[in-house]
Each structure stands twice: as structure tokens, then as C-alpha cells.
Amino acid sequence: MRISERIRYVGMNDLKTQLFEHQWPLPYGVSYNSYLVIGDKIALIDTAAAAYEDIFLSNIKEEIGERKIDYLVVNHMEPDHSALQAVIRKEYPDCTIVTNAKAVPMIEGYQGLSDNIQIIKEGECLSLGNVTLQFFMIPMVHWPETMVTWCPEERTVFSGDAFGSFKAVPEGSLIDGFECFRDEMTRYYASIVGKYGQTVQAALKKVAPLNIERICPTHGPVWEKEISEVVGWYDRLSAAKLERGVCLAYGSMYGNTAKAAKSVAAELEKNRVVCKMHDLCEENLSFALADAFIYDSIILGSPTYNAGVFPPVQAFMDALKARGVKNRRFAAFGSFTWAGTSVKLLNNQAVEMQFEVAHNGLSFAQGYTPEKFDAEEIAKPFI
Ligand SMILES: Cc1cc2nc3c(=O)[nH]c(=O)nc-3n(C[C@H](O)[C@H](O)[C@H](O)COP(=O)(O)O)c2cc1C
Ligand SMILES: [Fe+2]
Ligand SMILES: [Fe+2]
Incomplete structure (x- = not known):
């Protein structure tokens, strides 16, 4: 040619x-x-x-x-x-x-x-x-x-x-x-x-x-x-010249963290904040990574899994770490059954990565209900 x-x-x-x-x-x-x-x-x-x-x-x-x-x-x-x-x-x-x-x-x-x-x-x-x-x-x-x-x-x-x-x-x-x-x-x-x-x-x-x-x-x-x-x-x-907006990525086994993710996305969208949502169990993490390179905020949803972060979400966090992604505003949320640790563990990693933890995160026991999970509260610092 x-x-x-x-x-x-x-x-x-x-x-x-x-x-x-x-x-x-x-x-x-x-x-x-x-x-x-x-x-x-x-x-x-x-x-x-x-x-x-x-x-x-x-x-x-x-x-x-x-x-x-x-x-x-x-x-x-x-x-x-x-x-x-x-x-x-x-x-x-x-x-x-x-x-x-x-x-x-x-x-x-x-x-x-x-x-x-x-x-x-x-x-x-x-x-x-x-x-x-x-x-x-x-x-x-x-x-x-x-x-x-x-x-x-x-x-x-x-x-x-x-x-x-x-x-x-x-x-x-x-x-x-x-x-x-x-x-x-x-x-x-x-x-x-x-x-x-x-x-x-x-x-x-x-x-x-x-x-x-x-x-x-x-x-x-x-x-x-x-x-x-x-x-x-x-x-x-x-040069990480970032746009205002949220890369919201989550993983979920039984759908509870997923429901919470959708409620956070709806809250952000209601307030005209650009929110790109990614299901890390359905999609290769590169799609979420692309948005993490564009937007100034990252919100992660992860259930607690063997006292840790759910592996697909941890893989995404590791991919961000490996690429030296920093200076993002951050929050995490997720469901657990007997002792929730995923939010705390994600927050600790976020601090190590020089993210600003804009909200301390929300975890909720067992099934998702809007009463247990206040999407408005976690979305507020990103609006
Ligand atoms: C293999 C496995 C390991 C788990 N480990 C923990 C755990 O260490 N601590 C805990 O509180 N819940 C644990 N859970 C329970 C999940 O966190 C709980 O089912 C949660 O509601 C799942 O959220 P989801 O509906 O978003 O998948 C575990 C569940 C599975 C299947
Ligand atoms: Fe090449
Ligand atoms: Fe190459």
C-alpha cells in the first residue's frame, strides 16, 4: 500500500x-x-x-x-x-x-x-x-x-x-x-x-x-x-493530565457488591459526574485500566475473600501498581459475611500508591440493601 x-x-x-x-x-x-x-x-x-x-x-x-x-x-x-x-x-x-x-x-x-x-x-x-x-x-x-x-x-x-x-x-x-x-x-x-x-x-x-x-x-x-x-x-x-471522572471497577461472586457498584454509579450519574463502570469478572482488566489512565478518581468494589481482596479486584489493583498509577482520588466498598477486610486492605494499598483516600469506604454484611449501603455517602466526595 x-x-x-x-x-x-x-x-x-x-x-x-x-x-x-x-x-x-x-x-x-x-x-x-x-x-x-x-x-x-x-x-x-x-x-x-x-x-x-x-x-x-x-x-x-x-x-x-x-x-x-x-x-x-x-x-x-x-x-x-x-x-x-x-x-x-x-x-x-x-x-x-x-x-x-x-x-x-x-x-x-x-x-x-x-x-x-x-x-x-x-x-x-x-x-x-x-x-x-x-x-x-x-x-x-x-x-x-x-x-x-x-x-x-x-x-x-x-x-x-x-x-x-x-x-x-x-x-x-x-x-x-x-x-x-x-x-x-x-x-x-x-x-x-x-x-x-x-x-x-x-x-x-x-x-x-x-x-x-x-x-x-x-x-x-x-x-x-x-x-x-x-x-x-x-x-x-x-503526563497523567487527568480528566474529572470516576473509573468504577468491581468484582462480585453473588451479585451483592455488584448491586452496590450500580447504586454508586447511579448516584454519580445523577450528579452528572462521568462514571465508567467495569465488571472485572466479565471483562479483561485492560478496559478498566484505560479509564484509570484517563480519569482522576478510582472507586473499587470488592467482597472479602479468604480474609483478603477478591482476586479479580486485587489483580486490577496490582496492574495499577505495576504501572505506577498514582495521585488518584480513591474509595472502596464491598460485601462480606463474617469479618470484612477488603475495604481496609484496599485503602492501605491506595495510601501506599499515593492515592488520596477521599472516603474511608463502606462495607456491608451479607446481602445488599439500600438501607445497609449508603451510595450517596460514598459518592459524595466525588461529586
Ligand atoms: C471462597 C470464599 C471466601 C470467602 N472469604 C470470606 C472472608 O474471609 N471473610 C468474610 O467475611 N467473608 C468471606 N466470604 C463471603 C463473601 O465475602 C460474601 O459471600 C459476600 O457477600 C460476597 O459478595 P458478592 O455477592 O458481591 O460476591 C467468602 C466467600 C467465598 C466464596
Ligand atoms: Fe508492538
Ligand atoms: Fe513492543
């Missing part, structure tokens, strides 16, 4: 895989993007996932026919992009791998390739004759070897996973579409890149002076007209 005369898309959509990284659901699929830069010489920027060897090679041939690939640029070594490096080397035995020193042992470790590798440093250029590639390191977005490739003649940055998104790209026109990708971009960010907000901020500062006119990420659409929206959204997520 043609992005410009000199830049071609040779990636593909994956509508078969159920879970990305065997963890994150893909209700709308995902794309593995790879690009050719065609000058006097030809460079391939990253490859694709292992299952797509045939499609990948045929996409490349469709663009360049019998011409050879001179360089394989490796921006990122996660196997969703690196799995076909050895296939490329076999098909194009003279192609030089161009990457930074941190990627070199990973290339050998994953792909068994160690020869004909050109190691480049920060800011170094590679000439393709009439077009240039320049390399900038963006370590820990989201692996240590990650870098971006800048093509000044095309004002295009090949950004790796930065600015990437879940969701397959429309066949035939993969440029822009921020509104319809925003939710899946946020869930991608929260699930995979979210722990690295500070390094994303550093990377944004590094690429800011480049006067970028096109972003070619490794997942999701190519960004042109909507660059400012996409960069602005990434900036907001990585």
Missing part, C-alpha cells in the same frame, strides 16, 4: 489472535505495521509477527518486485515486529541490519543473526542515496533498545510502538481516524506502555523539534492530519 512515492506499507491486519501478548483481548484485531523506504537503495523498517511470513514477503514483492532490500532497520525487538528478521535475511542475503548496540544481542538471541549488522548511534544518518534515515534512541518506550527512525525528506517518523494502537487498520486507507482509534489506543497505551510515562515524555521532547508531518507507528493507522490530536493524547496519558 502506498503511503507516498517513497514510503510503502507492507504490514498486515491480524483478526485471528484473541489475546495480544496472550493477555489483552483484541475485539477489533490489531495490525503489525512495517514500511519500506524506497530510494536509490531500499530500507525495510521493522518486520512483523511470526504467523505472517507469506503475506509479508508477498506485500514486499508487490511494492519492489525483484529489487533487493539493502537495509533492515530494527527499531524494536519485541517479537511482534522482529519475528521475520531471519526470513528477510534468507530472502535478501546481502541486506544489512541497521540498529543500535542494545538490540544486537537481542537479534542474536531471538533470530540467531549476528553478521552484517551496522551499529548506529544517537542522531546518526544512513543515506539511501536520494533519501536519508536518521536514528534517535527512545529507551524504555517500552524496551531498552527502542529507537525511532526519522526520514527528513518525507518529514516522517517511524515511531515503533509509540503512537500505536490496537484495532486493525481499514484496508486500502490507513491514514488517520483518531476518534475511532482513541479508545483502543488508550487501552494499548495503558496495557503495554503505561508503566513508562516518564520515558514517553522524554521521547516526546526529543522528537518535538523535528517538525513531523507523518507518524508511521508499528500498530494502528498512519497519522498525518491528526498528528496534533495523537501527540496531544499521548502527552496527556503519559
